[in-house]
Amino acid sequence: MKKKSTGKIGVLLVNLGTPDTPNTPDVRKYLREFLLDPRVMDINPVxxxxxxxxxIAPFRAPKSAKVYQQLWTDRGSPLMFHGLDLQAKLQTALGEDxxxxxxxxxxxPSIKSALEELREKSVDRIVVVPLFPQYAAATTGSVQEKIMEIVKDWWIIPSINFISSYCDDPGFINAFAELxxxxxxxxxxxxxxFSYHGVPERQVLKGSDHGYCKLGSCCNSYNKRNKYCYRASCFVTSRxxxxxxxxxxxxxxVAFQSRLLSDPWLQPYTDDILKTMPAKGIKKVLAFSPAFVADCLETTIEVGEEFKEMFEHAGGEKWVLVESLNSSDTWVEALKNMVLEN
Known part of the structure; x- marks a missing residue:
């Protein structure tokens, strides 16, 4: 018989982050913290x-600030308020335990403040759910590293379970299909x-299981050797x-967006392929961003507006973005089941 918990179980939802305001100084501060993470930009530290x-920060911040101002709402950053809504609804679904x-x-709110909140509740154990369905070292891996860096200084460390990937979770897939x-x-x-956030090819190859990854047909199946390959994860979600x-x-x-600098990133690039579609007779496209579970700059602005403009300029008639899962009831139920299983 499974031993009954004597205290609450902590659940930590973690997303990437957002500037505190859409003003240039706050955007610059955010970009610096984000891009100085060695898991995001894995190049020489100097x-x-x-x-x-x-x-990047000095010249990109003013441009990014203008885009964030387009994105901002009366409730602030969508990534923030969708996260808070999801937190509240999942709390209700899981109950008082x-x-x-x-x-x-x-x-x-920082990971550190969220962990302190759970520590103050004297939780028996913690289930960590990074809000990135497909594992990548620059997202989920960075979250895991940060959590371990923080809790190493705790005198008492509860059991911590990371849900590292749920790219093929039936509930997650069903929630996007429903939309x-x-x-x-x-x-x-x-x-x-199906447009996914890109990562440099070198990051995928660095995580390959003894050279298994060839950035090709190896992603046609999803197995124990490529379970944590970001490219393979994106392809299985799409299938x-x-x-x-x-x-x-x-x-x-299946395509990839949001590349930075000149190194090769995962291909094909979404902005390149969409420009060729109208000439092939593809005039009406329904787009998904299954790497994001909450609407943000990369979905609403990049895929929803910028790609739409490119597509229409190339001769397309209709480009429609399916919104992210945000805090939909189906997504909340899927998360609840993942937590209970872990």
Whole structure:
């Protein structure tokens, strides 16, 4: 018989982060913390410091601030308020035997403050859910490293269980399929695009199991050797989501967005492939961003607005973005089941 817990179980939801305000100084502060993470920019430390502080943060912050101002709402940053809504709804779904906390890897509320909140509740153990369905060293790996860095200084460390990847979780897939089916019921589309946040190819290769990764057909199956390969994770999410939506293989494209600097990133690039579609007779596209479970700059602005403009400029007629899971009831139920299983 399973031993009954004598105290609450802590659940820590973690997302990437957001500036405190859409003003340039706060955006610059956020960019510096984010890009100085060696798991995000895995280059020489001296070069990283010089590049971020001397070029990227000073010159990119004013431009990014303007985009964040477009994104900001009366409730503030969407990534923030969707996270808080999800925290509240998951707390209700799990009940009084659990305590759900929410933190950001960069900026506030910090992971440290969320962990302190759980420590003050004297939780028996902690289940950590990074809000990144597909494992990547620069996202989930960075969250895990940060948590371990913090708790190493605790005198008493409770059991901590990381849900490192849920790219093929049935509840997660169903939650995105449910949203997509609503759009498909309202209109017909020529093609479907699953656009994921990109990462440098070298980061995928660095995590390869003894050279298993070839950035090719090795991702056609999802197995124990590529379980933590970001590219393979994106492809399995796409295959399962396409299956739920009733799509043939030739009806959808998997692509990657948001690349930085000149090194090769995972391909194909979303902005490149969408420009070629109208000439092939693809005029109406339904786009998904399954790497993001909450709407943010990369979904609402990049995929929803910038890609739409590119597509129409190339001759496309309709580009529609399916919103992220945010705090939908189906997503809350999927998270609840993941927590209970772990």
């Amino acid at each position: 070069g990283r410091y010089a590049l971020v502080n001397g070029i 659990y305590h759900v906390a929410f933190g950001m890897r960069y900026q506030s 997509g089916k609503k759009y498909m019921a309202e209109d017909e589309y020529d093609h479907f695009v 399962l989501l396409a299956e739920q939506l009733g799509l043939r293989e030739d009806q959808y494209t």
